[in-house]
Amino acid sequence: MRSDSVLIPEEEMARQRDLALEVKALPHRPRSYFVVTYGCQMNAHDSEKIAGMLEEMGLLPAPRREEADFVIFNTCCIRENAERKALGNVAWLKEIKRQRPEMMIAVCGCMAQEPGMAERLLKQYRFVDLIFGTSNLYRLPELLLSRLNAGAPLVAVDDADTLPEGVPVRRLRHDAAYLTIMYGCNNFCSYCIVPYVRGRERSRREEDILREAEALAAAGVREIMLLGQNVNSYGLDSAGKPLFPSLLRRLDQVGIERIRFMTSHPKDLSNDLIAAMAESAHVLPQFHLPVQSGSDPILLRMNRHYTRSQYLDRVRKLRAAIPGIGLSTDMIVAFPGETEADFEETLSLVSEVRYDSAFTFVYSPRTGTKAASFPDQIPPEIAKDRITRLIALQEALQRETLSRFLNQEEELLVESVSRRSEEAVSGKGRHGISITLPGGAEDIGKILRCRIVKVKNNTLIGERIP
Ligand code: SF4
Numbered sequence: 001m002r003s004d005s006v007l008i009p010e011e012e013m014a015r016q017r018d019l020a021l022e023v024k025a026l027p028h029r030p031r032s033y034f035v036v037t038y039g040c041q042m043n044a045h046d047s048e049k050i051a052g053m054l055e056e057m058g059l060l061p062a063p064r065r066e067e068a069d070f071v072i073f074n075t076c077c078i079r080e081n082a083e084r085k086a087l088g089n090v091a092w093l094k095e096i097k098r099q100r101p102e103m104m105i106a107v108c109g110c111m112a113q114e115p116g117m118a119e120r121l122l123k124q125y126r127f128v129d130l131i132f133g134t135s136n137l138y139r140l141p142e143l144l145l146s147r148l149n150a151g152a153p154l155v156a157v158d159d160a161d162t163l164p165e166g167v168p169v170r171r172l173r174h175d176a177a178y179l180t181i182m183y184g185c186n187n188f189c190s191y192c193i194v195p196y197v198r199g200r201e202r203s204r205r206e207e208d209i210l211r212e213a214e215a216l217a218a219a220g221v222r223e224i225m226l227l228g229q230n231v232n233s234y235g236l237d238s239a240g241k242p243l244f245p246s247l248l249r250r251l252d253q254v255g256i257e258r259i260r261f262m263t264s265h266p267k268d269l270s271n272d273l274i275a276a277m278a279e280s281a282h283v284l285p286q287f288h289l290p291v292q293s294g295s296d297p298i299l300l301r302m303n304r305h306y307t308r309s310q311y312l313d314r315v316r317k318l319r320a321a322i323p324g325i326g327l328s329t330d331m332i333v334a335f336p337g338e339t340e341a342d343f344e345e346t347l348s349l350v351s352e353v354r355y356d357s358a359f360t361f362v363y364s365p366r367t368g369t370k371a372a373s374f375p376d377q378i379p380p381e382i383a384k385d386r387i388t389r390l391i392a393l394q395e396a397l398q399r400e401t402l403s404r405f406l407n408q409e410e411e412l413l414v415e416s417v418s419r420r421s422e423e424a425v426s427g428k429g430r431h432g433i434s435i436t437l438p439g440g441a442e443d444i445g446k447i448l449r450c451r452i453v454k455v456k457n458n459t460l461i462g463e464r465i466p
Contacts, residue, residue: 008165016053020056020057021056022141023058024056028148029059029144030068030102030104032061032069032070034065034071035047036072038073038085038109040078041262042198042228042229046137048170048171050072051169052167053140054140056141069102069103070103070105071093071105072105073089073109074108075107075110076110077109077113077193077366078192078193079361079364079366080364083111086111087125090105090125090128091125094125097127104130106130107128107130108136109134110134110193110198113135113196114193114197122153128153131153134199136156136158136162137164138164160199161183161184173415173445174219174220174221175220176225181227181231182229182231182235183228184200185200187265190302191302191335191365191370192366192369193366196369203228203236206246206247222447223258224258224260225262228263231262231263234247249276249279252279252283257282259280259283264287266291266306267304267306269289269318274318274322285325285431288432289329291329291349291353293331293342294308294345294346295343295345298345301337301371301374302371308345308349312349327355327356328357328432329355329357329359330358330361332363333387334382336374337376346390350390351393354397355401357458360390360394362383362386399455402455405431405452405455406455407451407452408451410431411447412427413427413428414439414443414446416444418436423438425444434458434459435460437461437462437463451463
């Protein structure tokens with residue numbers, strides 16, 4: 001989809017900024033906020049935008065949700081568990097709101113956009129003040145103002161595909177930043193709810209992305225993570241050719257030291273993208289390439305548009321062009337109709353590829369998706385057995401694959417003090433693998449060189465190199 005057709009006009013964005021100032025001037029507005037975030041990086045970045053807009057309206061972050069005047073649940077609905085957890089946490093605030101009736105509660109994000117969810121929330125969670133979907137996020141100033149001036153809960157979950165530019169962002173980190181390049185998804189994998197709640201693909205204009213990247217570089221950001229549901233179909237040109245490789249080549253020139261991206265669809269991984277990665281100085285040698293299953297009949301039922309051998313061919317090309325590249329994946333077991341033979345195909349693919357890491361899931365039906373109505377759902381005991389076997393295999397192989405880093409030099413951007421020791425810090429290496437090494441809070445935001453001395457589960461342990 002061409003971006004111009006869904007771009008929110010500048011006048012509308014200016015109107016939202018004016019409305020934010022109007023909220024700020026209100027004597028009875030909330031003074032503090034707390035955003036609870038579920039799900040993926042897209043949601044984490046949306047929460048940074050929510051925080052950015054709220055701060056323009058004069059709100060300050062609260063240390064705990066129960067102390068905030070305005071609590072926003074930015075939800076995920078990719079799995080039923082995430083949804084249940086979010087609803088449980090919303091319900092938990094009911095009693096607090098009873099004691100502090102001026103507290104406001106909003107539910108937004110993918111779950112809010114799910115068909116029928118707004119009605120359910122209005123009926124069963126009457127204490128919720130505001131419900132808004134992913135397409136209406138940029139309208140938060142208008143929505144909050146209307147809610148403050150009205151007596152009743154407000155819902156804004158229309159499914160128009162929008163592309164807002166210039167939403168203020170309050171970034172959680174100063175050294176690394178998310179940068180959304182596209183929204184939505186056109187793929188309709190048969191198990192996935194995302195196209196229904198995040199709309200069709202729409203790509204930001206290249207000049208807007210470059211401008212944002214340049215501003216981040218000027219602000220001292222050292223790493224950017226390009227975000228999109230399917231980044232490698234970014235900006236289809238009039239001939240239907242993706243423009244992601246050319247975007248990467250241009251971003252490589254803006255002065256950001258490390259560039260990462262996610263998520264990619266194997267069917268859109270072109271030779272040109274591999275070449276762009278191999279040529280670039282700053283795009284890191286790592287690739288998250290969700291395979292989901294190693295069995296062709298299951299891939300077909302999942303509507304994934306690639307075969308096992310096409311997937312393996314792309315892995316071979318990536319490894320040939322970028323030796324040592326870090327590969328990670330997502331896999332679903334017990335998809336409806338998955339036989340033992342299908343599952344063994346997944347095991348054999350895992351043995352063949354030897355991923356550095358894998359996110360493994362038991363299939364969970366999502367109402368509204370095609371696969372939820374497939375008749376041949378897999379019994380839970382079989383699903384449990386398969387996921388256990390898959391995890392055991394991946395962990396055994398991972399120990400071997402990660403041992404290729406032993407005695408090698410790596411480089412990490414320090415993210416935080418280690419959770420296990422105050423005298424250690426951790427961050428991601430160039431290949432996308434977590435590294436822990438001696439250090440302290442003063443190292444956060446620095447890029448450090450190290451030699452890998454040990455592999456511990458899915459983490460590399462390093463020694464600093466001066
Ligand atoms: S590519 Fe498939 S799994 Fe990924 S968001 Fe789109 S529909 Fe969902």
